[in-house]
Amino acid sequence: xxxxxxxxxxxxxxxxxxxxxxxxSSGAKAEDAxxxxxxxxxxxxxxLSQRLGAWVSRAPELEEDVALANIAxxxxxxxxxxxxxxxxxxxxxxxxxxxxxxxxxxxxxxxxEQENGDFGKTIARQLIFSFxxxxxxxxxxxxTDTTLAAIAEKALKEVDYHQDHAAQWMLRLGLxxxxxxxxxxxxxxxxWSYVEELFTDVExxxxxxxxxxxxxxxxxxxxxxxxxxxxxxxxxxxxxxGAHGADRSGRHSEQRxxxxxxxxxxxxxxxxATW
Amino acid sequence: xSPENHQHAPLHxxxxxxxxxxxxxxxxxxHRFDELIAEDSRIEPRDxxxxxxxxxxxxxxxxxxxxxxxxxxxxxNWISRAPSLKRKAILMAKVQDEAGHGLYxxxxxxxxxxxxxxxxxxxxxxxxKYSSIFNYPARTWAxxxxxxxxxxxxxxxxxxxxCRASYGPYGRAxxxxxxxxxxxxxxxxxxxYSLSHGTEAQHQMAQDAVDRFYxxxxxxxxxxxxxxxxxxxxxxWKIKRFTNDELRQRFVDMLVPQVEALGLTLxxxxxxxxxxxxxxxxxxxxxxxxxxVIKGNGPLSRQRLEHYRKARDEGAWVREAAVAYANxxxxxxxxxxxxxxGA
Numbered sequence: 001x002x003x004x005x006x007x008x009x010x011x012x013x014x015x016x017x018x019x020x021x022x023x024x025s026s027g028a029k030a031e032d033a034x035x036x037x038x039x040x041x042x043x044x045x046x047x048l049s050q051r052l053g054a055w056v057s058r059a060p061e062l063e064e065d066v067a068l069a070n071i072a073x074x075x076x077x078x079x080x081x082x083x084x085x086x087x088x089x090x091x092x093x094x095x096x097x098x099x100x101x102x103x104x105x106x107x108x109x110x111x112x113e114q115e116n117g118d119f120g121k122t123i124a125r126q127l128i129f130s131f132x133x134x135x136x137x138x139x140x141x142x143x144t145d146t147t148l149a150a151i152a153e154k155a156l157k158e159v160d161y162h163q164d165h166a167a168q169w170m171l172r173l174g175l176x177x178x179x180x181x182x183x184x185x186x187x188x189x190x191x192w193s194y195v196e197e198l199f200t201d202v203e204x205x206x207x208x209x210x211x212x213x214x215x216x217x218x219x220x221x222x223x224x225x226x227x228x229x230x231x232x233x234x235x236x237x238x239x240x241x242g243a244h245g246a247d248r249s250g251r252h253s254e255q256r257x258x259x260x261x262x263x264x265x266x267x268x269x270x271x272x273a274t275w
Numbered sequence: 276x277s278p279e280n281h282q283h284a285p286l287h288x289x290x291x292x293x294x295x296x297x298x299x300x301x302x303x304x305x306h307r308f309d310e311l312i313a314e315d316s317r318i319e320p321r322d323x324x325x326x327x328x329x330x331x332x333x334x335x336x337x338x339x340x341x342x343x344x345x346x347x348x349x350x351x352n353w354i355s356r357a358p359s360l361k362r363k364a365i366l367m368a369k370v371q372d373e374a375g376h377g378l379y380x381x382x383x384x385x386x387x388x389x390x391x392x393x394x395x396x397x398x399x400x401x402x403x404k405y406s407s408i409f410n411y412p413a414r415t416w417a418x419x420x421x422x423x424x425x426x427x428x429x430x431x432x433x434x435x436x437x438c439r440a441s442y443g444p445y446g447r448a449x450x451x452x453x454x455x456x457x458x459x460x461x462x463x464x465x466x467x468y469s470l471s472h473g474t475e476a477q478h479q480m481a482q483d484a485v486d487r488f489y490x491x492x493x494x495x496x497x498x499x500x501x502x503x504x505x506x507x508x509x510x511x512w513k514i515k516r517f518t519n520d521e522l523r524q525r526f527v528d529m530l531v532p533q534v535e536a537l538g539l540t541l542x543x544x545x546x547x548x549x550x551x552x553x554x555x556x557x558x559x560x561x562x563x564x565x566x567x568v569i570k571g572n573g574p575l576s577r578q579r580l581e582h583y584r585k586a587r588d589e590g591a592w593v594r595e596a597a598v599a600y601a602n603x604x605x606x607x608x609x610x611x612x613x614x615x616x617g618a
Contacts, residue, residue, distance in 0.1 A: 053354040056370050057347040060590025069371035080360050095359045119593045176596025266358045275358045
């Protein structure tokens, strides 16, 4: 299928989900800056998926094993679309980019790299990221790049569920028991200083015009909605400014290398192999 | 609802009149039950059933559910290291399916009057059994292929006849589970096929995994018919339709052409076609090992339970919070209603 001649990939394949394979074979070729943007978005999704995947068989309830695996799987799907599309600019596959890129070339934000911690911290991280991602994809569906718009359209439906899941848990933990309120507040406090990074206008986004969504424009709506849920859950918005020291430029958290070491180990033991 | 206060459980009798009525009801119930079994119909949750039938089903269905839950561990262990994003996505979906299967099966057991918490507690305490294959480690990526092809393959052979099990909720859960299991087996086969036709190191990895999982997978059908205490009654009740050995034979017959297509071998020098029987002959399995693993001495028996307990323990505060929240909400609704009536 070709994306180039149509407004939207999902509209073209009505009723069917787009797949990474379809993007790879569509003949769509991303410009270098667009590809670097797709990579940045894809890296966030990939790393968070990797983190959430670690919950499988460890969740507080069986239904939650299903839910967290489902969210991880959705995010992995988004990562596959975005990395595949990014790869079209440089003749690389999603796996070249995921498994054979060095740590410092990833563009993921520090929020998604944070350790899972307890369920309270995971839900705090998930609330922030899914609210941000929802605002982002709600606008990216208007991208003048038809492939990015199609990916956003597909992802948005899933993120809609992710944010509901996180918000429902935020209320239950915030208003549940004293212990749960303390734990989820500690989770919010632990990750809150990485919120500002999400809204930093970094390159190549600043050069992309209507292809991309400028992160700074997402700040107010995302924070407003976050504040609303956190207050409804009887919790406090952490009073802290953004943690200094990273702008998605490769000066990332300490955790990224560990995450990638685990993710990439087998693929790197067998370079050139197919699986 | 506990089995004790289930409507069909033994009643507390006030006088002899009640006793006579209960006896008559039980006789009529047994008669109807026997008829339903004889005509190959389904027993449904509200039907009368013998206590021993109920107990036997609860044991089988909950063991099956526990197996799905513990089975998430060896495969979950490879989600983070899956060697391609496509394989990672497939594996994640598969492990998620297993959690879903656990949910269907616990729900089926709940229709027999056994609360889910009670089943969790039995698994937690180590009293409950689950398929002993999951006490073996998933050491390499090829093990994910072998688990899919051999373990899920054996599960399918075992479970397809269970779709016709006489207890309705169990049979219906199995229909859905079998559909997903066949996808799981296929992905396992594909993993092994790619490895077998890949580099030399990948081929060896695949052969090693098949060598390790073949015997334990054949043992998933349970001990030989002579040593299987529950089989005969289960067959009469039409929960089970074939004996352990019949199913094992069916599985071996199925594997031989598949392993040839994979370009791998099965680790049994005695395996050969028997023209007279129309089946493959195969060598004896190590039943001492099987019973040792069942008794809790598998390579990872303790670790699997510790992992499960840790997750339950660490999640306790979350479950308490969810219950507390639900209670607050219900109280809030009661207050609102009271205020409304007061106004």
